[in-house]
Amino acid sequence: MNDCAAQHYANLAHNYDDTWAHRPEYLAWMCRHIAARLPVRPGTRIADIGAGTGLFLRHLIGGASAQSPILCVDPSAAMLAQLPDDPRLHPVHASAEDVAMGQATLPYDRLHGILIKETIHHISELGTTLKGLAELLVPGGHMLVVTLPPRLEYPLFHSALDRFAERQPAPQDIADHMRKSGLITSYGYEEYQVCVDRDHWIGLVANRWMSVLSSFTDEELAVGLAEIRHRYAPGEICFQDRFAFVLGMRP
Ligand SMILES: C[S@@+](CC[C@H](N)C(=O)[O-])C[C@H]1O[C@@H](n2cnc3c(N)ncnc32)[C@H](O)[C@@H]1O
Numbered sequence: 001m002n003d004c005a006a007q008h009y010a011n012l013a014h015n016y017d018d019t020w021a022h023r024p025e026y027l028a029w030m031c032r033h034i035a036a037r038l039p040v041r042p043g044t045r046i047a048d049i050g051a052g053t054g055l056f057l058r059h060l061i062g063g064a065s066a067q068s069p070i071l072c073v074d075p076s077a078a079m080l081a082q083l084p085d086d087p088r089l090h091p092v093h094a095s096a097e098d099v100a101m102g103q104a105t106l107p108y109d110r111l112h113g114i115l116i117k118e119t120i121h122h123i124s125e126l127g128t129t130l131k132g133l134a135e136l137l138v139p140g141g142h143m144l145v146v147t148l149p150p151r152l153e154y155p156l157f158h159s160a161l162d163r164f165a166e167r168q169p170a171p172q173d174i175a176d177h178m179r180k181s182g183l184i185t186s187y188g189y190e191e192y193q194v195c196v197d198r199d200h201w202i203g204l205v206a207n208r209w210m211s212v213l214s215s216f217t218d219e220e221l222a223v224g225l226a227e228i229r230h231r232y233a234p235g236e237i238c239f240q241d242r243f244a245f246v247l248g249m250r251p
Contacts, residue, residue, distance in 0.1 A: 005122055006076065008214035009052075012207075013078035017055050019209050026192060030146075030243075031059035033190050034115065037247050038144045040064050044112040047071040049096045049133070050119025053082035054089055064088040071106060073099055096123045100132025110138045117146040121168050122211070127177045134181035137250040143183060145174050145246040153239050155201060155232055156210075157224030164212045171244035183248030190245060195238040202228055 009016075034056070040046055040063035048057060051072035064070050066087035074080050075095040083089055094104035096116070114133055116123075123129050134143060150165040171187050178185040196204075202225055208214045216224065 004214055005211055008208065008211045009076040010078045011214075012209070013053065013076065013082055015207070016053050016079065016082065019204060026194070027056060027059050029192055031056055033243075033245060034117070034144065034146065035060060035063075037245060038113045038115055038142050040070065040113075043068050045071075045108045045110070046113040046115065047073055047092075047099070047106070047108075047111050047136075048115045048117070049073045049099065050116060050122065051083070051091075052076070052079045052119075054084060056117060057089060058084060061086060061088045071108070071111075073104070096133065097125065097129050099136070100129040102132075110141075111136045112138055112141045114141075114143040115146070116144070118148065120145050120147045120174060126169060126174070127180065130174075130177045131181040134178065134183050134248065134250060137183075139250055141250050143178065143248045143250075145171075145178075145244075147171065147174065147244050147246070149189075149242060149244055153242070155198075155228060155237050155239055156205065157227040159220070160205075160210075160212055160216065160224055163215060164210070167212065171246050174244075174246045175248075178246065178248035181248070183250055185246065185248040187244055187246040190243055192241045192243075193238055194241045195236050198228075198232050198234050198237050201232075201237055 040060050042065040045068055048070055051074050054072055069088050069090040071090050071092050072083055073092040073094055077093055080091045080093060083091055092104055098104040150168040150170055152161055152164060175185045175187050206225055
């Protein structure tokens with residue numbers, strides 16, 4: 001993880017969950033789409049790479065058991081510190097790259113499932129890392145990448161939207177890497193309409209809730225916030241949140 005991302009998550013960890021925790025219907029929507037592609041059942045060995053605070057995992061652990069806990073892999077100690085204390089979650093302080101290169105100690109040799117949600121843009125050497133991760137899957141095991149597409153419809157300021165797009169891998173490229181790693185791959189999109197009070201949204205942006213926002217200086221961010229205030233009237237703003245779900249299966 002680069003220094004900017006490490007600092008970003010260290011700063012954000014204690015209030016990361018505030019972004020969505022008060023929207024249980026959104027969390028349930030997301031987890032339904034994850035579970036439809038990557039079922040969590042007692043005995044399945046699953047690793048969530050970039051698990052963060054486990055905000056979404058709380059809705060998925062119903063199917064897990066303490067005997068085969070979900071591995072919550074993350075290089076940010078601050079994010080992992082927010083994981084619920086639950087025997088069905090097993091924290092692993094490591095990066096995707098460490099796991100892919102066999103440099104992390106895992107309690108499982110092989111995995112039935114790998115989830116990478118909103119983390120793929122932080123992973124370096126994407127082709128090599130996904131290949132190393134794919135090799136950990138049992139035959140019939142699945143890798144699911146849930147990610148935002150490069151072009152967002154979020155009510156952000158323009159330079160943030162552009163910088164996000166420059167850094168975000170396209171779902172097609174992720175699918176190609178998975179295919180080259182030997183996985184049978186498909187992908188599709190799911191959409192969710194988010195309605196948020198403009199001033200709450202400005203508060204989230206000011207708090208740099210997305211990692212791309214941590215790449216702007218305080219002055220640049222202030223200009224960006226003024227742009228949002230100018231473009232959107234006080235009251236509710238609605239926009240489409242669109243996620244790609246890239247699924248690979250090891251034959
Ligand atoms: C946007 S958060 C997503 C957290 C969680 N998956 C979720 O959806 O709530 C991104 C997470 O990726 C982690 N991360 C950053 N670089 C990583 C890497 N190289 N390998 C694995 N995780 C990484 C961060 O520490 C952070 O917890």
